[in-house]
Amino acid sequence: MQRRISRVAIVSVAQTRLRPSWDRLQHVDLIGSAVTDVLKGTGVTMRDIDFVIDCGSDVLDGRSISNCGFLGAMGGHHKEESRVEEDGLWGAVYGVTKILAGPASIGLVVAYSKPSESDVSAYYSTLADPFYQRPVGLNHRVASGLAAREYLRAHGLDPEVLDAPAAAAWRNAAANPYVEVADAPDAATVASGGLVADPLREHHVSRNVDGAVAVLLAAEHIAERITPAPVWVTGMGSAMDSQMLTDRRPGELEAAAAAAGTAYRRAGVTDPASLALAEVSATSVAEELMVLEALGLAPRGHGASLYGDDSPVAVNPSGGAIPADPVMATGLVRLAEATRRLTAANATTSRAVVHGAGGIGMQNHCVFTLEV
C-alpha cells in the first residue's frame, strides 16, 4: 500500500560560492560540486534519490536541452529527470509536488547559472516579444528602469529611497561567505553610482554571478531520519503576469501578490509579518521593494522601511539578488539561504517566506513558506 505523504521537508542544501565569474570551471564542475556537497552528512546516496529536477536556461548555457550534457554531474543517469526552464524555485515546487503525490520519497532539485559565459542583456531580450518589444531595445535593465520610475512616482518617492536598501543588500552580501564581494558600497557610494537605467544606478540593479545550488527534499517519514532539523514546506504558490510589459499594472507586482496569496492560504498565514525572515529575488532594488510589498510585509510604498534595525522582518540577510543574481538559480539560492538560517544554532525565527522570479520585468513569481 502506498503511504500517504502529508508533509515534505528540505533536508539538506548546498551551493557553490557565487562569483561574478567562475571562469576556470564548467557548468558541470559547479553542478557536481553542489550535488556532491548536498549529500554529505545525510546518509543519502545517489542510489536513494528517486528523481532529479534541474533548472537552467538553454539560452544562457548556449546549448539546446543543456541538461542532457549536465546529467552526469547531477546524478541523473537512468533516473526520472526533468528540466524546468525557469528559476530553480519552480523546480522545488515540482519536486515537493512529486513527493506529495506519492510515488517518490526523496528528490534532488538543482539550479545553476553561468551568465559570465553569455550576454545577459541578449538573454533577457530573447524573452521579449520579437515583433514589438525586442526591436525597440527591451531588456531586463530597461524593464527595471521603467518599473522603478513607476514605483517611485506611484508613491511620490525620491530615487534616494533606494540607496539605503541597496547598501544594506551589499553589506549583507559582503558578510555572507557564499557571495564574493570585493568592495561593498555604502549608501553614499550607491547614490553617486552611474545611471544604468534612469532612475536606477549601478548598485541599484542586480549583479549577475555564476554558481550552482542543490536542495534535497524528502517525505515526512524519511526527513526525520535524515536530519534532526527538517525545514517543512508549508505553502507554495506561483503566478504569471501579462507577457506585454505595457499590459501590467505599473508600480506594483500583481503576480507576486497572487503567488503569495496561494502560498499563504495553503500555509494558513494570515499575518505575513509573522514570517520574520524573507529571502526574495529581484532585478533591481525598486523591484525588491515591490516584491516585499506584494508579499504583504509592508504597506505599498513602504518597502524601504523593512531595512531598518527595528524591522519586524529580516529582509535578505544573505544580501539577496541585487549583489548576487545567478539567473535561473536565484530563487533556489534564496530557499537554501532561508533553510540555513532557520536551522542555524542561533536562529531567531522559525518561519520564513522565500520568493523567486523569472521573465523580463519579473513577469513570473513563485513563493514558498517554510517552518521549522
Added chain:
Amino acid sequence: MSQLFTSPDVPQVLTTTLSIPYTLTPGGAAGQFLAGLAERRILGSRCEPCARTVVPAQDVCGRCGEQTPDLVELPHGGTVTSWTAHQGRVVAKIRLDGADADLLHVVAAEPGAVEVGDRVAADWAAEPTGWITDLAAFTPGRARSGPAEATPVARAETSVEMVPYRLDLTYHHAYGPYYGRMFDELGSFSRLMGSRCSSCHRVLLPARAICDVCFARTDQFDEVSDTGVLQAFSVIHMEFVGQTRKPPYVYAEIVLDGSSTRLIHTVAGDFDLADAASTLSIGMKVKAVWKPESERVGTLEDIAYFEPVIP
C-alpha cells in the same frame, strides 16, 4: 602552435556564436499591425467587454481572454507615462490618444529632456517596410500625421505573414580543468586523454570529473589510443544549419581503444561514399588520420577523419 588551456595566468575560453535563422509568423492581429505600419497607420485592438483599446493590436485580450478582432486605427500622438534611459537610448511607455494601454517605444530625446506627461508624436521611417521600426521613434511635440481620434477600421486586405529573422548569441565557454587538460594534450602532443572512474573503472572521453553512470569521481587521466572500433555510422546526405563539412560524409560513433565511451567523428578514406554501407561494417577497426602538424589547432578537427584499417 600549442595553446595551454590550463595556463595559470589566463583562463582559456572558447568563444563561439550561435547564429539561428527563423521565419517568424506574426499571425492575425500582429500581421495586420505590421502591415499597417507599412502604410504609416498604427492599429490597435479593442476588447468590448473590458472597454479597453490596446496597441499593438492583439488577437486575444490579455485581461479577460476575449477574442478581440475589432481593429482600431489610433492617432499618432500620445503622452509619455514612464521612461528610462539605458545605454544612451530613451525607452518609454507611450499612451497613444484613444488607447487604454501603453505602447513601448523609443523617444528621440536626451534623457534629461523627457518627463512623464510630455506629449510625443510618431516619427516615421522614410521607407516603411512593415516592421515596428517603421515607427523610427517618437519625438517631442504634436502629431503631424494620423487620425484625430481612435477610428474603427475593417480588417485590412494585407497582412505581414512571414518575417525572416536571425538570432545571434555569442558565448565564452570556460574549458575548466578537465577539458583544459584534454585540449592541452591534444594541442601540445596530439594525444587524446580520458579520465578513469574510481568506481566502475571505465575511461571516459571527453575527460570529466564525475562518472555519469556511478556518480563517482574520476581519479586519473588515461591516454586513449587513436585507433578504435566502429560502433555505428550513417552516410549524411542532407544539408543542415551548423554542419561543419559538406555532405555526403560518414558520421560515425567510434570506441577508441583504451576508452569506454563513444567518440563522434567522421570516417573517410580510399572508398566511394556510394559504397559506404557495404565497405564499412560495425566492429570494423578504424584509425585516426591526423592533419599535417602545421594545420593542427588543438581541437578534435586536428583529426581529419578516421579511416578503415584493412587487415
